[in-house]
Amino acid sequence: MVKLKISFQNLLLTLESLLKILIQSKFRNILHVDDGDRKKGCILLGNGPSLPASIEKYQSKFDAFDLVCVNNFAFSQYYTQIKPKIYIISAPIYFMKDEALSPLYLNLRDQVFDNIADKTTWKLYMMVPFLARKCAYFQRFLAKNAHIHPLYFNTTPVEGFKRIAYPLYQKGLGMPRPHNVLIPGIMNCIKLQYTTIYLVGADHSWLTEISVNPQNEALVHHKHFYDENETKPEKMEDYVVRPRKLHEIVHKFYLTFKGYWDILDYAKKKDVQIYNASEHSMIDAFERQEIRAY
Numbered sequence: 001m002v003k004l005k006i007s008f009q010n011l012l013l014t015l016e017s018l019l020k021i022l023i024q025s026k027f028r029n030i031l032h033v034d035d036g037d038r039k040k041g042c043i044l045l046g047n048g049p050s051l052p053a054s055i056e057k058y059q060s061k062f063d064a065f066d067l068v069c070v071n072n073f074a075f076s077q078y079y080t081q082i083k084p085k086i087y088i089i090s091a092p093i094y095f096m097k098d099e100a101l102s103p104l105y106l107n108l109r110d111q112v113f114d115n116i117a118d119k120t121t122w123k124l125y126m127m128v129p130f131l132a133r134k135c136a137y138f139q140r141f142l143a144k145n146a147h148i149h150p151l152y153f154n155t156t157p158v159e160g161f162k163r164i165a166y167p168l169y170q171k172g173l174g175m176p177r178p179h180n181v182l183i184p185g186i187m188n189c190i191k192l193q194y195t196t197i198y199l200v201g202a203d204h205s206w207l208t209e210i211s212v213n214p215q216n217e218a219l220v221h222h223k224h225f226y227d228e229n230e231t232k233p234e235k236m237e238d239y240v241v242r243p244r245k246l247h248e249i250v251h252k253f254y255l256t257f258k259g260y261w262d263i264l265d266y267a268k269k270k271d272v273q274i275y276n277a278s279e280h281s282m283i284d285a286f287e288r289q290e291i292r293a294y
Helices: 002-024 051-064 078-082 103-119 130-134 136-144 162-171 182-191 246-269
Strands: 041-045 066-070 086-088 124-129 148-153 196-200 210-212 218-220 273-276
Touching (some): 002 162, 041 051, 051 078, 051 196, 136 148, 162 182, 210 246
Parallel strands (some): 041 066, 086 124, 124 148, 196 273
Antiparallel strands (some): 210 218
């Protein structure tokens, strides 16, 4: 009875995923790269508080890998110091119309893209969802700096039967639910045929940073290496500025950690090694191993 229930659930999830792909996904020019100078391994740099310690520890080995940074990494002095090859931003808020965003998000978007445009003096691949291709703001950003080359990918969530989901992953038509930027980061690195992927700065320590104030508002203290001492617990607000409830926050985190286990199983099928070399991390899916240069 239990197996029948699971099979029925997977059938529904598979059908839903296929429908989403037909409606949401793009089928051409997915992560189209004309650069043959890719290395076998890459290092994906999260923005957790432990990242500076990892950079200090492993920087001497960085030349053996392609470096991939995420989100607001350009805020830091490390951006021009290590010159990452790929920069991934996946959150839809960075590519929505101005009128859909609060002043807070508008300011954050402007700061991120201004930093990238002003500081980038080397060839950089900007990995962004297809939503960005129709975003006038992003296209104006690209026009500011000829060193920056866009790579577009699908963020469509794909669930259900693995024998159907995995070929869709391979084609870049979807991925596990991208509730954290590291999920599309890892999946896209697999799509780009990296055979070894290291994670650093992937603290994911949010579970210990959840609280509820006397007004029954759920708060999360998001700490990054570039603003750890400047942040405070805040409400998680969606695009209509409605604070998320505690169960919604926990469910979002559940989907993130589950996504890593889904990625691990897929990576094994692809013979891709994923290691977590973060100094501190709550991710329990990937083997912990220090970075080993080839």
